[in-house]
Each structure stands twice: as C-alpha cells, then as structure tokens.
Amino acid sequence: MGTFLWIAQRVSALILLSYVLFILISYFTKPYQYDASLWYFDIHTTVMKVFTSAFLVVMVGHALQGLKAIEDDYFTERTIGMFMPGMTYLAKVLKYTYRTFIGLVILVLAYVVVFSYLMEL
Amino acid sequence: MPKKLQLSLYRFNPEKDERPFMADYEVEYPVTGNMMVIDAIRQAQEKDSTVTFRRSCAQGVCGSDGVNMNGKNGLACITPVADVITRGRLEVRPLPGLPVIKDLIVDMKPFYEQYEKVKPYLDNEDEVTTGHERLQSPDDRDKLDGLYECVLCACCSTSCPSFWWNPDKFVGPAALLQAYRFIADTRDTQKKHRLKKLNDAFSVYRCHGIMNCTSVCPKGLNPSKAINEIKKELRKIG
Numbered sequence: 605m606g607t608f609l610w611i612a613q614r615v616s617a618l619i620l621l622s623y624v625l626f627i628l629i630s631y632f633t634k635p636y637q638y639d640a641s642l643w644y645f646d647i648h649t650t651v652m653k654v655f656t657s658a659f660l661v662v663m664v665g666h667a668l669q670g671l672k673a674i675e676d677d678y679f680t681e682r683t684i685g686m687f688m689p690g691m692t693y694l695a696k697v698l699k700y701t702y703r704t705f706i707g708l709v710i711l712v713l714a715y716v717v718v719f720s721y722l723m724e725l
Numbered sequence: 726m727p728k729k730l731q732l733s734l735y736r737f738n739p740e741k742d743e744r745p746f747m748a749d750y751e752v753e754y755p756v757t758g759n760m761m762v763i764d765a766i767r768q769a770q771e772k773d774s775t776v777t778f779r780r781s782c783a784q785g786v787c788g789s790d791g792v793n794m795n796g797k798n799g800l801a802c803i804t805p806v807a808d809v810i811t812r813g814r815l816e817v818r819p820l821p822g823l824p825v826i827k828d829l830i831v832d833m834k835p836f837y838e839q840y841e842k843v844k845p846y847l848d849n850e851d852e853v854t855t856g857h858e859r860l861q862s863p864d865d866r867d868k869l870d871g872l873y874e875c876v877l878c879a880c881c882s883t884s885c886p887s888f889w890w891n892p893d894k895f896v897g898p899a900a901l902l903q904a905y906r907f908i909a910d911t912r913d914t915q916k917k918h919r920l921k922k923l924n925d926a927f928s929v930y931r932c933h934g935i936m937n938c939t940s941v942c943p944k945g946l947n948p949s950k951a952i953n954e955i956k957k958e959l960r961k962i963g
Binding site: 605606607609610611676677678680682683 | 886887890891923924925926927928929930956959960962963
C-alpha cells in the first residue's frame with residue numbers, strides 16, 4: 605500500500621503538471637486575451653471537458669493524500685497535547701472538523717464542475 | 726586563563742517540578758577549545774549534584790549521552806563545546822520527542838520499540854551444513870559498511886519531525902538504517918518479508934528526505950541514503 609500511494613502521488617503530480625503546462629502553452633499561443641469567446645469555446649469542447657474533469661479528480665486525489673498527512677501529524681492527541689497540555693480531547697474534534705471542511709470543499713467543487721461546467725446549467 | 730561559559734541546562738524532576746525549566750551554570754572553558762560538552766555538564770554537576778544525565782563510555786561508542794546542544798542533536802562526549810557554542814552560551818536539552826524521565830535523561834522505549842519491529846538480526850532458516858559460518862564475498866560484505874556502525878544513540882530519530890509526530894508508526898531513521906543493514910545482507914533470507922512489513926504509508930514512506938538524520942549522526946552515517954535504498958527495493962517488489 606505504501607508503494608502504491610507513493611507512486612500514485614508522483615503520477616498524479618505529473619498529470620497535474622502536464623495539464624497546467626497545456627493550459628499555459630495554450631494561453632500564450634492562442635489569442636485568448638483578446639477573444640474570450642474562443643477560450644469559452646475551447647474549454648467547453650467534449651475533449652476538454654473530459655480532460656478538465658479528469659484533472660480535477662486527480663487534483664482532489666493528490667490533495668487528499670497531502671491533507672491526510674497533515675491530519676496524521678497535527679490532529680493527534682500527541683501533537684495537540686504538546687501545544688495545549690490537558691486539552692488532548694480536542695484532537696478528535698479538530699480532526700472531524702477538518703474532515704468535514706475538506707468534504708464540504710469537495711462537494712462545492714463537484715457541484716460547480718458538474719452543474720456550471722459539464723452540464724452548463 | 727580559562728574563559729567562562731554560560732551553560733544552560735534543561736531541568737525537570739517529575740517528582741518535584743510542576744514544569745520543566747532552564748537552569749544556568751557558569752563553567753570554566755579552557756582557551757585551548759578542546760573541552761567536550763560532557764565536561765561542561767560534569768562541571769555543572771559538581772556545582773549542583775542533582776543535575777542528572779546519562780553517560781557510559783564517554784568516547785562516542787556506547788551512544789548513551791545523546792542530547793540536544795544549542796538546537797542540534799549529538800553525543801555530548803564527542804562534541805567539542807567550540808562547535809556548538811553561540812555567543813558564549815550553550816543550551817543543553819534532552820533529545821526532543823521522547824518522554825523526559827529526569828533532566829537530560831529520556832525514556833528510550835518508543836525508540837527501541839521501533840528498533841525491535843525491524844528484527845535487527847540475521848534471519849536465515851537454511852541449515853548450516855558446511856561446518857563453518859555463512860560466508861560472504863568481500864563485495865557483499867562491503868555493502869554493509871556504513872550500516873552496521875550505528876550505536877543506537879537516537880540522535881537521528883529524535884531530530885526527525887516525522888518521528889516526533891508519529892513515533893509509534895514511523896520506524897525512524899535509526900531503525901530503518903538497521904532494517905536496510907539486514908535487507909542488504911546476502912546471508913539473510915527474509916529480504917522480501919522484511920520489505921513487505923515496511924510497505925505501508927508510515928513505516929518508511931513517512932520519510933520525506935529532509936536529511937536531518939544524516940546531518941546529526943555522530944558516527945557520520947547516512948540513514949537518509951539507507952531509507953532511499955529501502956524505497957528503491959520496495960518499488961522493485963511493487
């Protein structure tokens with residue numbers, strides 16, 4: 605499992621990098637800054653919708669790994685106890701608040717992508 | 726004429742003190758500059774016999790006097806004061822991340838528990854029928870150089886943030902160095918099993934390669950390199 609996660613993190617990073625590079629190259633090689641409708645047209649083609657959706661899914665997966673590492677390191681009784689002795693009970697509260705916040709961010713992101721971008725409602 | 730050194734020692738007696746505190750001692754510091762940190766602590770102990778610290782050989786072999794000196798871990802017996810002193814002041818604290826028993830003495834249990842996990846001994850179930858010990862080629866023996874010399878002082882593991890946050894899950898540089906010492910040993914037949922035991926999100930992969938371990942090792946070893954070798958081996962088995 606450890607090796608799988610290690611490889612997944614690096615592969616997802618490469619996918620994210622290639623998408624960002626593609627967007628940057630497109631921006632500097634096409635007249636998007638003068639013609640917004642061209643950007644609108646390009647980003648709404650089926651191919652770009654597939655790639656952009658895949659990019660977002662990969663980004664969430666990549667980010668979740670990093671966010672989990674933060675949770676494992678800082679939202680534990682050990683770490684909370686170091687900064688606030690006697691308040692270790694806060695560790696669980698903080699951990700679940702953190703998870704809820706991340707879940708909400710993913711839900712909002714998914715809502716925006718599905719309804720505003722993919723379905724263009 | 727010896728100079729004066731302001732030595733600040735971490736003090737904590739759980740039977741008496743509510744909180745740890747730093748106590749200052751003025752000790753003599755010879756101008757020749759060859760005084761070791763342990764000599765300064767001894768001078769402080771002569772002034773205050775309740776100062777408690779752990780030491781044994783005082784020659785960098787037993788690894789029992791690991792402490793944090795002006796922010797950097799090392800063995801007090803082989804660290805010259807001149808190397809760590811800042812503006813005439815030296816702060817000595819216990820190794821970070823381990824529970825303090827008293828003053829500069831820490832409870833090494835979490836460290837040894839990780840060491841125990843990696844089974845630091847040759848594991849070979851094949852019966853020896855040759856009538857002599859298991860032989861190794863000089864090249865294979867060379868692979869163990871830089872791995873077996875660890876004195877288990879815990880300076881590396883306790884300078885690693887990943888070990889501070891997860892001492893129960895992350896094996897830590899010292900134990901991983903020992904894990905690789907047996908993974909790399911051609912006489913050991915449990916290489917795959919050893920690797921499988923380490924293949925989770927914490928044991929090895931919690932190391933992000935910041936190399937604190939390598940920079941503090943008093944024996945000049947390179948646990949970071951050993952950890953990378955383990956990661957390479959893990960990728961080979963998938």
